[in-house]
Amino acid sequence: MxxxxxxxxxxxxxxxxxxxxxxxxxxxxxxxxxxxxxxxxxxxxxxxxxxxxxxxxxxxxxxxxxxxxxxxxxxxxxxxxxxxxxxxxxxxxxxxxxxxxxxxxxxxxxxxxxxxxxxxxxxAVRSAKRRRVDDGREKSSTSKARASDEDTDTEWLLDDVDHxxxxxxxxxxxxxxxxxxxxxxxxxxxxxxxxxxxxxxxxxxxxxxxxxxxxxxxxxxxxxxxxxxxxxxxxxxxxxxxxxxxxxxxxxxxxxxxxxxxxxxxxxxxxxxxxxxxxxxxxxxxxxxxxxxxxxxxxxxxxxxxxxxxxxxxxxxxxxxxxxxxxxxxxxxxxxxxxxxxxxxxxxxxxxxxxxxxxxxxxxxxxxxxxxxxxxxxIVIIDEAHNIMDAVANAYASQIRLGELKRARQMLGVYVKRFGKKLKGENRVFVGQIGRVVEGLSEWMDGALKLKNDQGIVDSRELLRSKGIDQINLFKLIQYIQASKLAYKIESYAAHIEEEKDPSKGKRAPKSSTPVLHTLHSFLVSLTNLSSEGRIFYQKLQGPTPDIQLSYLLLSPTHAFSSVATTARAVILAGGTMSPFGDYKDHLFPYLAGDKITTLSCGHVIPPSNLCVWTLAAARAGDATSTFEFSFQRRGDKTMVNQLGVAISNMCAVVPDGVVVFFPSYGYLDQVIATWEARQPGETKSVWERMQERKAVFREAKGGSSDEVLEAYSAAILGGAATTSSTSSTARGALLLSVVGGKMSEGINFSDRLGRAVVIVGLPYPNMQSPEWKAKTEYVEATTLGRLTDPAREGGPTKRDEAVTAAKQAAREFYENACMRAVNQSIGRAIRHRGDYAAIVLCDRRYGTERIRGKLPGWIRGAMREKSEEGGLPQLMGALSGFFREKRQKGGGGVKLGDG
Structure with missing residues (x-):
């Protein structure tokens, strides 16, 4: 309800x-x-x-x-x-x-x-007088020398397991x-x-x-x-x-x-x-x-x-x-x-x-x-629940790389060479089985390096046939690894041998950022969980040495989360941007009756006058040649990209302090900047240069530090000296070019002067050509079709042709909702307390359609300027000028609220 x-x-x-x-x-x-x-x-x-x-x-x-x-x-x-x-x-x-x-x-x-x-x-009063810095992690004292090799054997030798x-x-x-x-x-x-x-x-x-x-x-x-x-x-x-x-x-x-x-x-x-x-x-x-x-x-x-x-x-x-x-x-x-x-x-x-x-x-x-x-x-309360479905999938995800398997093979070799003759009974059998699993997975991945595609779905039966892995009882092998502490013992012994070869490392316990045998154990657990809800994918990895990764992905969170939802007295999922709600009902709780689910979309505490929402559908009103549509087919249009640059540059002239622009991906951001940097015939300055004259320009890089960028951006707005070659002495405030779903789109607040305007460029749809998204949408389509055509369905099964159409629509909704949740999360970066104010510009004609607009949070829809999608850049500039002029006259400001 x-x-x-x-x-x-x-x-x-x-x-x-x-x-x-x-x-x-x-x-x-x-x-x-x-x-x-x-x-x-x-x-x-x-x-x-x-x-x-x-x-x-x-x-x-x-x-x-x-x-x-x-x-x-x-x-x-x-x-x-x-x-x-x-x-x-x-x-x-x-x-x-x-x-x-x-x-x-x-x-x-x-x-x-x-x-x-x-x-x-x-x-607390007494300790404040003598407080000193202490991270609580004392340096460990030097370990005592071991009495004999026999003691060493006892420490690392596998125990007999009560199966x-x-x-x-x-x-x-x-x-x-x-x-x-x-x-x-x-x-x-x-x-x-x-x-x-x-x-x-x-x-x-x-x-x-x-x-x-x-x-x-x-x-x-x-x-x-x-x-x-x-x-x-x-x-x-x-x-x-x-x-x-x-x-x-x-x-x-x-x-x-x-x-x-x-x-x-x-x-x-x-x-x-x-x-x-x-x-x-x-x-x-x-x-x-x-x-x-x-x-x-x-x-x-x-x-x-x-x-x-x-x-x-x-x-x-x-x-x-x-x-x-x-x-x-x-x-x-x-x-x-x-x-x-x-x-x-x-x-x-x-x-x-x-x-x-x-x-x-x-x-x-x-x-x-x-x-x-x-x-x-x-009672279960989950805050920041907008990504709960991804969180469930991540909790059950696992992956392993070929390089890690090679490292595991090396560790096993070192260990068996030292302790092989002392291994008895099941220890000997299970260590041998682990070796076969490592060899089998390595063999398949070596072959996959030669495949034409860089990524794809793995047939689990084919994967398990390598070296006869399918003849091994993986359940018992997993139980053995857990009970014997095999991963810890083999890895710690391998680290001990490395320290002996390189004394400069000192006597210390093994510490690995990639505990490969534990990683292998997690992946084996995933192999035993294979069902219609999970898939294994391969992906070739770029680097100096050819490598490939196998990943397990849970396609549906329904059954994994049902152990929480069906057990607790009540569950509350809360977040700042839960819209659109459809996915939670259809894919997290499809088994619940409607009267079991309560949804609420609150308005904002800010007055309506503190928000200006505009859909910029075209550079010039009524001119189809200047339409903004950053679809996959059109986003490479250089004329449209330059018109976007002009629009953003003009916005920077009237928006005070900070402007944050979100793009669909890092790759597209790079492409857009390259277009802006190129001077057009007959022009003395490029779009990029004109933009820099208006504000100090910063950009989010995929592999860079978001903290450093954010610090420089904040300094340029709040009065510090921004250390970047893009800073102009005539710039007023700063412009930050970021990515939806990137480091800046979640968990970072652009409150007050840091975010007086947020611009969303296009609709950041996931890559439908990726194996993961193909598998997800196929799963949604198949399960929806199965549910609608089930003879036991309340009210009877739906006709086949109608069910097929509805299933395809459900898959499209799921895909579109993922896009809009990311958009809504980025929009929410700006308004952070009751006294805050900002403009939000949705730059794509599709934001003017009822279908997309209906997936925006209620407080955004309510503040959207009527028929703004029918206007162009001049109308937007007029709206922004009036909005910020009014704020200057009133002096802005406000009282902040505590927010979690």
Whole structure:
């Protein structure tokens, strides 16, 4: 169901500021999705600059506190129902005792957390006086010399694997948090609630009953850190209902309750053991960490939670609940207490209200299992969700290069030469099978280097026939690699040999940016996941040495994401540019009924007068020869490209400060600049030269540093000296030429003076000739056709010819929506807060069509100048001049909003 308007029903969302109408609308819709529950999905769009993350926090935590309060009331009601046949005085006494127990338990926990908060504040004051720079990653001490070659053998020799046990962990890898741990360690961890056995906690560990949790995911750790900053702003009421709060002097204290937040991350971010953390790659860290917990390990990790670290683990948990920490805080807390934050954070999950984590840890079931995450009955909120379908595909993607396989073959050779005679039974068999897999994949890729096409789809059956890979049980081989820690042991031994050959490298643990055997393991997992939803592609790589890459791509996120959507109580996908919504309904949740999905596209908090949106369809109105259409067939038209340059140059004359222009691709940007640099016959200056006279010109390069370009661009606008040969002393502000989908189109803010105008050149359709996009559109077409012609379809199957037409249309929609999501993301770079203002120019006649315009966000469509597509450059210049003249007269400015 679509939600364009909604009422707040007088809900107090405890927003730290007075919310705007669009914020109230957003929070109310999110609250209603959570309240309805039962597998509800909310797809909510709120433009960047409208305080989206803070609104999500206020809606979700207000709902959670209200829900917890209702649950307390329900528990009291249950007690009353159980004893309703007893005399009234007994019922009253039992209810009073239950109220007192709940109230006392809550109060004891809150008082303990408050003591910790006060201690943390005092410690912060003291440490500020003697603070010194410390990255927390001490240089490791020199390792002791090994006693003998026999000790070396023990360290790297493959263990005998209990295959039955390995099979029980199939597909989990690091997904089993207890994989490879000794019984002693497992029993100890169970004391902290980490395991299947239950051990009674001591009296100090009394906690309020665990309940519904909110899992909040975003793309990067930096975005999650910003989220934590927003989480610290609002103050929420206690989860205790008023019936449990006696009318006494403590009522005020009970009126508020600090949010209990826990950030979760991988070992790579949280490991405090220097000898493990310095391994670099996540796969190597996971393997080494598990190895150090095994019973026979001579160098057990000193930080793993044990009996003698019970109090430290409790302190870790309580401090996390008391302080609203981010990942860095947990890391330093673990170091201070001398307890592993990766494992100790599991003990803090119980009692936590909101858990933040990056996309990959939520989207993969194996990662959720590793973190001890249970989604059943809980809330999932995914922010920056405009790229959720790509994020799901990336979470299951894998690739391997021929060069990596050659390196793997070399490692295996070195290892077998040293340990071959000591390998027994299954170890010998499985190492031999790995060698066959490496040889088989290498043989196929060597042959593919001779293929005419540089890229294409791989027939998986043909790939697996090489060297008889199809005769190997890949499932058991994958289980063996996981259980034996083969990848880590072989790679660490190979690194040891390299260090012996080159002593200048020093004695250090192996650190590889490309842990090839772990990469091979990931690719083998993909080979076992082949189905109608996945494809393998090859691509020849450019470089001094011929190389080729095999890549696995998940074509549909439907089933991969369904494990989240069908398990959670409710899922909210939120973003600044979620439009167009169709793909989420058709390709992420095609199995859900319409009443299970709520969509909302909020307006912006800026007044309408702060936005000028124009479709520039032609250089001259009514002149078909000057039409702007940057389609693949026409984009090479040099006359049109030069007219575009003239238009941009003229815009630079009236737009103050910064102008950002987005092109469809890096290749086309290079082509356009080359055309602009060429002087036309009879002209004294090229378009490029005239453009530089108007503004300092900068460009985004595919392989260059976006930070350096952005810094120079900002300096040219905000008063610094821009160090570039393109800078002219007469330039007013700066012009940045960028690419849709490039470094500047997402995650970088062109607020205020940095982006007074954003120009979108053409429609950045993906390359339909690429094997990946061919496979994607064919998959969409095939699945749509299958769904429409299914005899079991509700209402009966669609006629074949009608179904074929509809399937082709669905594939076209999917392709077009990918283009428009990228456009919408680029447009959103400009307006970043309520007082901001900017012009947006859509330079292509196709933006004037209802089909394309309908895929723009509502706030952009609403601000589009009526019939602007019928005008030309003179009309645009008049509109821009009037828009910025009005801003100069009013003085611009405004109040910024907090935005996640």
């Amino acid at each position: 679509d939600m364009d308007t909604t009422s707040s029903n007088a809900i107090d969302f405890h927003h730290p500021y007075t919310p705007y109408d669009v914020q109230t609308q957003f929070m109310t819709t999110a609250y209603n999705v959570l309240e309805t529950g039962q597998g509800q999905i909310g797809i909510l769009e709120s433009p960047t600059g409208t305080g989206k993350s803070l609104s999500l926090i206020c809606a979700a935590l207000t709902w959670l506190r209200n829900h917890k309060s209702k649950q307390y009331e329900v528990s009291l009601q249950t007690v009353g129902d159980d004893i309703k046949d007893e005399p009234d005085w007994i019922v009253e006494q039992m209810l009073r005792r239950k109220r007192d127990d709940l109230s006392r338990t809550w109060e004891e926990r809150e008082q303990r957390l408050e003591r910790i908060r006060l201690k943390e504040k005092a410690d 039955e046990s390995a099979e029980s962990k199939a597909g989990h890898g690091d997904g089993d948090v207890f994989a490879g741990l000794s019984k002693e360690t497992r029993d100890t961890l169970s004391l902290f609630g980490l395991g299947h056995s239950s051990t009674k906690q001591d009296d100090e560990d009394v906690m309020v009953e665990d309940g519904v949790k909110i899992f909040y995911a975003s793309r990067t750790h930096s975005q999650l850190s910003q989220f934590v900053s927003e989480l610290r702003r609002p103050v929420f009421p206690s989860s205790l209902p008023s019936s449990l709060s006696p009318q006494d002097e403590k009522k005020t204290e009970r009126a508020q309750e600090q949010v209990k937040h826990l950030p979760l991350s991988s070992r790579q971010k949280l490991c405090i053991n220097p000898s493990v953390a310095r391994l670099g790659s996540q796969a190597a860290i996971n393997d080494r960490c598990s190895e150090l917990q095994q019973a026979k390990s001579k160098q057990k990790c000193p930080y793993i939670p044990k009996e003698d670290k019970l109090s430290q683990t409790h302190q870790f948990r309580d401090t996390a609940h008391a302080t609203v920490p981010d990942i860095e805080d947990l890391y330093h807390l673990g170091k201070t207490l001398g307890v592993c934050p990766y494992y100790a954070s599991r003990a803090a999950i119980a009692g936590t209200e909101i858990i933040s984590l990056p996309y990959p840890l939520l989207l993969q079931k194996t990662a959720r299992d590793a973190l001890g995450i249970k989604l059943e009955g809980n």
